[in-house]
Amino acid sequence: MAFKYISSKENPYFKELIKLKKGYSANSLFLVEGKDIVFEAYKNSCLKEIICVEENDVTKQFNNIKTTYISKNLYKEISSFQSLNQKIIGICKKEYSNNLGKRCVYLDNLQDPGNVGTIIRSSLAFNFSSLVLSLDSVSLYNSKVIQASKGAIFHLPIIHNDLLSICRGYNIYLTCIDGKDIMEVDKLIEPFILVFGNEGKGIKKEYLVLGEKLKINMSNFDSLNVASAAAIFLYKYSQN
Amino acid sequence: MAFKYISSKENPYFKELIKLKKGYSANSLFLVEGKDIVFEAYKNSCLKEIICVEENDVTKQFNNIKTTYISKNLYKEISSFQSLNQKIIGICKKEYSNNLGKRCVYLDNLQDPGNVGTIIRSSLAFNFSSLVLSLDSVSLYNSKVIQASKGAIFHLPIIHNDLLSICRGYNIYLTCIDGKDIMEVDKLIEPFILVFGNEGKGIKKEYLVLGEKLKINMSNFDSLNVASAAAIFLYKYSQN
Structure with a gap:
């Protein structure tokens, strides 16, 4: 050659x-x-x-x-x-599948490629079935996303789409700083989409009516990196 | 002026x-x-x-x-x-205190400033009392560490030191990919130091004898970003 x-x-x-x-x-x-x-x-x-x-x-x-x-x-x-x-x-x-499975992670307007790659990695580690990036999120093909995913991108179905286009038939869970404490929610009801919001602004207001709000109880400083918050949610609702 | x-x-x-x-x-x-x-x-x-x-x-x-x-x-x-x-x-x-308190986080040879800043933020959110960076970790004063900490650096005592110099009198818990599943460990016994290792290599071999090894059970792909793993540990052992 x-x-x-x-x-x-x-x-x-x-x-x-x-x-x-x-x-x-x-x-x-x-x-x-x-x-x-x-x-x-x-x-x-x-x-x-x-x-x-x-x-x-x-x-x-x-x-x-x-x-x-x-x-x-x-x-x-x-x-x-x-x-x-x-x-x-x-x-x-990579060939992308539109089959999102029963345990989908949705990222709404995430901008930091490191966060996105890290959440892809955690989603795979905890056996979620797919990950969808909003159309206004950083590109899935951004090299830093790929890098931070450490190869997980090759194993998990990942697409860009709008939440409103995919939510039909799914239970929607919205991660927020208010809402029900995840200590009180043992299990998410499948099929579900678990939504994480923008680093600064959180989930878009118009999406907040689509499902149940969930929060992590913090002792202090009321602020977590979104990939850290995602790790906690994904671990909590992992499927063994 | x-x-x-x-x-x-x-x-x-x-x-x-x-x-x-x-x-x-x-x-x-x-x-x-x-x-x-x-x-x-x-x-x-x-x-x-x-x-x-x-x-x-x-x-x-x-x-x-x-x-x-x-x-x-x-x-x-x-x-x-x-x-x-x-x-x-x-x-x-910032004036640094050498009082590490009863719930100390130790980072062994962490190299990614984003990871370090994110773990500082999570440590504060979940009410840990201090954070110690090994002497071979990225500098606490690195601008990306500060940035990723989102101001948490101003609230938490943080120093550089060697684990062997500070471990006396503490229970040491070592986060690893083997060890006891944290599902089986409800509580860490205070005063303790919870140790996280380098992004690629984990905790230094000579430290692994200092205490109890703990792991996160993963369904898949046996790999998590260290700041994501830390978020899960720190949330699990947070103090309300």
Whole structure:
């Protein structure tokens, strides 16, 4: 297989990579970085191409995958890391299912890619069936989302959609700073959608009438990171 | 009060700010960014100076605090944000107490500042008495730690120290991927130190003999972000 080498910022292929890094993809392609997660993509048949700085032991593992070499300077521009510790990026594609299952997590207008990736990881760890991102949330294809998910993105059905388009037939549970204390709610009734809101503003007002509000009782400081709150909810309502 | 205006990268004051951004401070000074957290510092008597791009309604609130104006380009270099939405940075100093109380959280070699800040926030929310960062963890004064703590840093005693130097007289609980399931442990016996380990490697091997290992039972994918795991532990063992 022929290898390409790119060192110009004007190269059209490189320009496409920059778009992918930002989460813009017409073909649902996305980037993952670092050998562990690239290998995870490979195992799940999601790895389409590899980009790296130089040939090494890692790249040799993927000898049936199209490989492009790029200069260090270009690599740094598409990398999510400031150091050059990770020297391999995979271009991935995943087939998305619209089957949300009985235990769906919904993220309403989440903006921090680290939070979204972390919640994807927790959703998988605690056996939720799918995750839906609102249309105004950070893109699922944002490289930091993928990175923070640590490969969980390859295992969980995840789509972008609007809550109003998917809520029919589901019990809706809304995580808030008021509402019923989760200590008093042993179980969520399936099929359900568990909704988490924006980092600063919480869940959109118009959604608050759709179901039951639930809260975490805090001793102090009444404020939790949304991914931390999600971890507590997802653990509490995990299915063994 | 006279206002300074700085537009040169060679300015010694600016160079000091760059050091503070990286978390190096001989005087335990640190930076916070954004009006909410600067105001939180002010309320807690921790705000020493202000740096901003231009005078605005926010800066007028702090009229007894030394204010330095800097150019947009310099501001971007000390800012933790890529956009210029936040236009105010506070230089803060906090008096640290060595009294760790009965419910201490210990972070062993944590490297991600977002994780550390998030765990500080959760520790305060769930009424832990202090947080200790190992000497090889990210600096408590790193601007992203402060930012992710959302002001919790001003309320919780936090220091850097080694576990072996502080563990005497404490029950040690070690969070791991093996050990006793926390479903079977209703309560931690005070005074205790609850230890969380490095993002990739977990807790240092030599510490694992110091106490009881505890784990979160996961259905799937045996992997959680450390701040998510911490949220679950801290909620479970919160004190109302």
